[in-house]
Each structure stands twice: as structure tokens, then as C-alpha cells.
Amino acid sequence: MSIWNNLHDLEFKLYYIDANGIKTRVLESGQGEPLILLHGTGGHIEAYARNIRGLAEHFRVICIDMVGHGYTDKPNRPYGIDYYSDHLLWVIQALDLKEVYLSGESLGGWVAAWFAAHHPGIAKALVLNTPGNVNNKPEVMVKLKESTIKAVTEANYENVKTRLEWLMYDKSQVTDELIETRYKIYTQPSYQEAVYNIVYLQDIDARKQYSWDPSWCGKIDVPTLLAWTDHDPTSTVEEAKPIQDMIPNSELTVINDAGHWPQWEKVEEFNNVIIDFFTKKHAVL
Template identity: 80%
Template sequence: MTIWTDLADASFKLHYVYADGIRTRVLEAGEGDPLLLLHGTGGHIEAYARNIKNLREHFRVICIDMVGHGYTDKPDRPYGIDFYSDHLLGVIRALGLRQVYLSGESLGGWVAGWFAAEHPEYVKAMVLNTPGNVNNKPEVMARLKESTVKAVVEASYENVKTRLEWLMYDKSQVTEELIEMRYKIYTQPSYQKAVYNIVYLQDIEARKLYSWNPSWCGKIKAPTLLVWTDHDPTSTVEEAQPIKDMIPGSELTVIEGAGHWPQWEKPEVFERILIDFFKKH
């Protein structure tokens, strides 16, 4: 299967909006309540290509390239969680949305959680998919920073492939098309500079400013589901419990046979979890 095959018979719109002056790439499909999907570090809209067709039957699906990522503008400044959150707010306002269902993967999950705490009036319910920074393991941070910078600054087929394979439990899920797409994104001159702002959060002093903490997690009012996997390279299922304890009334489910991208490796399972949880709320 290819990304185009997954989208070929789905009606969708790929366009740009200005979110507080930041030109932002947006893909929309379907009708109904808006469901906003956020990718992870170094990611882009296509991280959800396998999910759009089915999710659009239930929601107005909205995927974005977050600030500094994909084909969205890349301001020259460190990208902290507050900056990503501000950009998300700008996108929501630019699209004229009042409330959204929100789901983020890895960095996107971290941003979604922060956003829901700071702007609870915008979030109906939320699914945090293998969210980022559940711990501050130096070895995980160092590997993510090194592999991300190398994939961009020393962009090659093999380096991009290695970065993508790190996300997957089943390495065969890394398709030639996905590698080529990410290679083209990473070789943009603007991305060569932006990558150092993207990996800002892989430094411990920067992370301390945004670490999961009851002081802000306790402000989350939206019903929240944590989605973990049994082969996530960044954290174990056991490490989900502290986050669950911090977010009032949150729930936890585990997808088996997947790594850091369950939405890609186990799309049907992931989609059913989102549909069931959001329809419940």
C-alpha cells in the first residue's frame, strides 16, 4: 500500500492557512465534529495517511504540519511546547473552530496535553498516542536528537530510513514512499536550519520547563485516553501510570505489536480506539 493508494478514493483538501502569521500546511477530509491530529518530532501530515480514509467517515479530520515541520513555516527560534501550543491555537482560530477532538502522537501528544491544560475550552476529548517526554532518559533523548539531526544534516536514503525504522516495531512498515517523502522534506534548506530548533526539547534543561507535572496536568478538563504500545522505544507501559495519575479521570489502553507509530503499524486498531472513545464523549 502507498500513501496515495490510501487516499485515492477519499475526498480531501490540502491547503495552507496563516496561524498568527505562520503559513501552515493543512489536510482536511470528512464532515462533522473536527478531529485534529498532531504528528511527532520530525514528522508531518503523512504520518496519519493510513487513518484519514476511515476517520473521515466519522469526523472532519484535520492534520497539520506543526510549526517548524513539514512544509509549514520555520521561524528561527527554539521550539518549546508553549510555542507549539500557541501555533495550534492559531490554527484552530484560523479555521474558525470552536471545539475539537484532539489526538497527538509523541511530541504531538505532549503538545496536545499542554494545550488542553492551557485552553480547556477548545478541547472536547483527547487521545494521547505514545506521548513524548514521559520520562527524561538521557539515552533516549540523545538517540532521538542524534538520529533526527543526522537524518536532516546528513540527509541520505539510509539515514532517513534508519530514523523511520526506529519508530516501528515491524521495520517492513517503513515504505520506500515514506522514506522518499521524508527525504524531500528534510532536504529543504529551511529544514536544515530548523532541525536544531526542533531538537531543542531533547536537552534536559529545556525539558524541565515542560515536563509532565500535576501542576499543569491537573488543569486538564477534557476526557483523556492514553494509548501506549508494548514495543514503544521511548517508554514502557509501566511508565504510563504516572501520567495517568496526573490527568484527572484519564484512561489507559495498550496496542500490541506496535512501536512508536501505532497509527501507522496498526491503523484499524488505532482508528477504532479513537472512534469509540470520541463517540463516547
């Protein structure tokens, strides 16, 4: 299945906006309540290519390249969770949105949670998809940092493939097209420089400023679902429990036979999780 085959007969638009001076790539499809999708570390819009069609039947789907990622601008500064969150706010303001549903994968889930805690009144509900490494495991941070830097600074087919295969339970889901898409992103001169800012959060001293903690998670006052998997390489289902306890009244669901990208490996199941949760009566404010 090709990324283009997922989109070829779908009405969508790919465009750029000025988000407080940051040129930001956006893919949008569908009508209804806005749903913003946020990718993970080293990711880009195409991480959700398989989900756009199904979700666009229910929402105005807005998928972005976060600051420093994809084809969005890459300011030369460390990318902390607060900066990603600020960029998300600027995107929402640039699109003149008042309230949105938010779902983020890995880094994107972390950003979505932080955003809801620090910018109350905008997020209507959250689905946090494999937010990952919630316990700051040094071995996971080292693996992610090293594999990301290598995939970018030594970009070739095998290194990019290895980085993508790490995300998947079913390695066959890493297609040649996905590898080529990411290779083209990683070989941008601006990305070669930005990667060191992207992996800023894989250093413990930087990371501890934003670690999952009741002091800020307790401020999330909207319906929240943690969507975990049984083969996430960054954290086990059991490690989701402390996050669930930190976020008031949050729920947990598990998608089986998937790794860190359930949205890619288990498309229909992932889409149904999003649709069911965001269309529950209690989530429609």
C-alpha cells in the same frame, strides 16, 4: 500500500492557512465534529496517511504540519511546547473552530495535553498516542536528538530509513515512499536550519520547563485516553501509569505489536481506539 493509494479516491483537500503569520500546511477530509491530528518530532501530515479514510467517516479530520515541521513555516527560534501549543491555537482560530477533538502522537500528544491544560474550553476530549519519554530519560533524548539531526543534516536514503525504522516494531512498515516523502522534507534548506530548533526539547534544561507534572496535568478537565504500545522505544507501558495518575480520570489502553507509530502499524485498531473513545457518550459534550 502507497500513501496515494490510501487517498486516491477519497474526497480531501490539501491547502495552506495563515496561522498568525505562520504559513501552515493542512490536509482535511470528512464532515462532522472536528478532529485535529498532531504528528511527532520530525514528523508531518503523511504520518497519518493511513488513518484519514477511516477517521473521515466519523469526523472532520484536520491534519497539520506543526510549526517548524513538514512544509509549514519554520521561524528561527526554539520550539518549546508552549510555542507548538500557541501555533495550534492560531490554527484553530484561523479555521474558525470553537471546539475540537485532539489526538497527538509523541510530541503531538505532549502538545495536545499542554494545550488542553492552558487553553481550557476548546479541546473536547484527548487521545494521547505514545506521548513518549515521559520520564526524560537522557539516553532516549540523546538517541532522538542525534538520529534526527543526522537524518536531516546528512540526509540520504539510509539515514532517513534508520530514523523511521526506530519508530516501528515491524521494520517492514517503513516503505520506500515514506522514506522518499521524508527525505524531500528533510532536504529543504529551511529544514536544515530548523532541525536545531526542533531538537530543542531534547536538552534537559529546555525540557524541564514543560515536563509532565501534576501542576499542569491536573488542569486537564476533559476526557483523556492514553494510547500506549507494548514496543514503544521511548517508554514502557508501566511508565504510562504516572501520567495517568496526573491527568484526572484519564484512561489507558495498550495497542499490541506496535512501536512508536501505532497509527501507521496498526491502522484499524488505532482508528477504532479514536472512534470509540471520542464517540462515547461522556466524550460528546
